[in-house]
Amino acid sequence: MAATKAYGAQSATSPIAPLTIERRNPKPHDVQIEILYCGICHSDLHTARNEWHGTIYPVVPGHEIVGRVMAVGNHVKKFKVGDLAGVGCLVDSCRECDNCKEGLEQYCTGGATFTYNSADKESGGLTYGGYSKSIVTHEDFVLRVSDKLLLAGVAPLLCAGITTYSPLRHWKVGKGTRVGVLGLGGLGHMGVKLAVAMGAEVTMLSHSPSKEQDAKRLGAHKFILTSNEEQVKSVHHYFDFILDTVSANHDYNFYLGLLRTNGVMVCVGVPDAPAQVPAGHLIFGRKSIAGSLIGGIPETQEMLDFCAEHNIVSDIELINIKDINEAYERMLKGDVRYRFVIDMATL
């Protein structure tokens, strides 16, 4: 085991602060990665503050990890020292259930191992995330990262990117699809970029007029201000697919009304309040409301390759790790365009 510098929370009310964790020495199939950048996801904050309950302290958040391979176990074939590499939300899974066999490790029914605050089968303790100098991960859960892209902007692809890419692919969004993206934040801005790159006609749906310019800059073909009745009327029964990235409470029925026949609204945000949907709003028009969780390892690799091919990264604000608590506060206010990424050289 090796003592490793990290940042984490000691309790639900303590700030994110320096601490030291133990990382295992690389086993034959392990890849040891020097972490260069780590994105800050809302899940990090929810977990650090125990807002989803179940946090065990100390917790080291961070699951948008990119870096450079420092060492590999002697059976590792996919990576060599010096390669760029990434780790997302998953570091292991049961590998035996139907979902794992299909590469849908995110839906592992045997119990996936998440990158932080998850039981670690190797150490017997807990997993620690990317707010740290390095990480040791089984090669099967390490992603190849292109050197063509701005590396800091790649980090958020590992969660925000795959969370939006996966439903767009699963529901076959492409040329001829009318996509609405609801919410322009860390997830929404990736949803716009990815759906545009897939060839869809993309409309940003937002209640904030200030987002229009940015939405267009990100590639959105249209912008609909959801408080403007005339604009909303123009997209009534319009969309094939709505990607709902909002985690504040909102009225799902308003957006179901914007779907055309066979339209699907996919939720990737988790509001406190349940969706309240009269069956009739689904029946007239054969509409669906669905959910989607990150993506499996093969699809995450596919997404990274797609982003390299289409020159897509996240729009980020790079921060010094000592400013992380301020970044959390700004994230809560939506004051980031569109993802904070920690420069791990500052640790």
Add this chain to the structure above:
Amino acid sequence: MAATKAYGAQSATSPIAPLTIERRNPKPHDVQIEILYCGICHSDLHTARNEWHGTIYPVVPGHEIVGRVMAVGNHVKKFKVGDLAGVGCLVDSCRECDNCKEGLEQYCTGGATFTYNSADKESGGLTYGGYSKSIVTHEDFVLRVSDKLLLAGVAPLLCAGITTYSPLRHWKVGKGTRVGVLGLGGLGHMGVKLAVAMGAEVTMLSHSPSKEQDAKRLGAHKFILTSNEEQVKSVHHYFDFILDTVSANHDYNFYLGLLRTNGVMVCVGVPDAPAQVPAGHLIFGRKSIAGSLIGGIPETQEMLDFCAEHNIVSDIELINIKDINEAYERMLKGDVRYRFVIDMATL
């Protein structure tokens, strides 16, 4: 115009009673059908009693119509005098919208003409349904009916049959699909028969132990008593597809928990209360909740042909039209296995 004997309601509180309506004389594309049998659907009762509002009186319900062609307009090619024929929930549509062009007349955005209580483009008045001696309908909305099946049992296929057939087909239910059918009534019993005939493994989900024997007789491979924890546990994360035919209020989340990854729950019943679904119940497992409305004309014909091929009709109780008000009361109590059909010879 021809005076035609019928049964209908004069107000929300009056019983279904004899009245006389006017039917148009057949135009060049019209088919005039002597109605032999008409099924009784819950919609008939809701409309007769104005429970969905918008009923204009007098109303003549009935949209599960089978009979024999009495006359055809001189441009009619699909039918000749003496043929069996059926009319379901739709008698016309805009014919110009994308949905109509795809044969999805049930989702017509230009305004479909329903078989009763709908603005009638031909007469300028209202449409009148199947509780009558005859009906005159444009050939495009008349279905061919096989003479191989018990005709009275065919009538409910025109609504209960297509309402369950359409979602089973749309979501590609077949060999290897694990289907749960929720609720064993007019819709549910057709859902079981059709899904079994499509090759699926079918489980009846019911809170009533008395339904087990019937479910098995209808072809269900399994029966799960939803109040029995052990039984329910055995189908946790089990189904690919749940057909929810229940129109009483119920907890959708209970059934979402029975879906496996990528599972879809389709509602065809309309409870008073909205579905209340936390986004997380959809996200973990990429599950969907959807709705489906009857079917279009091409699919309704396909369903009738499928039923003829597989020897499928509805289980019915044939009644004299003078007993219709009693039938309504019994239907409200669920005291029918599984559809009342009016013998129109009694009119």
